[in-house]
Amino acid sequence: MSAETDLVKLYSDRILALATDIPHQHRLEAPDATVKRRAPLCGSTVTVDVSLRDGRVSDYGQEVKACALGQAAAAIVGRAVIGTEPGQIVAARDALKAMLKEDGPTPPxxxxxxxxxxxxxxxxxxxASILLTLEALSEAMEKIEHSDCA
Structure with missing residues (x-):
C-alpha cells in the first residue's frame, strides 16, 4: 500500500465529518483560564477558554484553526469535556501522546x-496538531490550580 493511499485513509469520512462539526466554537466571556497553543511545524492554533465549578469543567469554549486531524481532535474533546475533572484531562493528554508516539492504549x-x-x-x-486541544486544556487546568479559581 502506498503512502498516498494511507494518507487518504487517514482522512476518513468520519474524521472529515468531525472536522466540520466542532462543538463549543465560541469564546467565554469570563473563563477561569484561557490558553492559546500553536503547533510550530504546521501553524495550527487552538485557543481554549474553560471554567470549573466544584472541581469539574462547567463551561468551555474553543477557537480552532487547524488541519482536519486537529479539528477532529478538538471536536472529540469538545463533546467530552463538560463535567470532567482536571485529572481526566491530563490523563487523556498523556494517553493520546502515548497512543500516537508509542502505539499506547486508547485515552480513557x-x-x-x-x-x-x-x-x-x-x-x-x-x-502536534492532534495534541493541541488537550495540551491547551491541560495547561488551563494548571493555571486554574495555581490561581485557586476552582
Missing part, C-alpha cells in the same frame, strides 16, 4: 473517541 473515557485518530501515529508531522 470520556475521551476514548480519540481512538479514531490512531492511524495518525504513522504521521509524526500531524501529532
Amino acid at each position: 473515557a470520556p475521551f476514548d473517541g480519540l481512538e479514531m485518530l490512531r492511524p495518525a501515529k504513522d504521521y509524526k508531522n500531524r501529532h
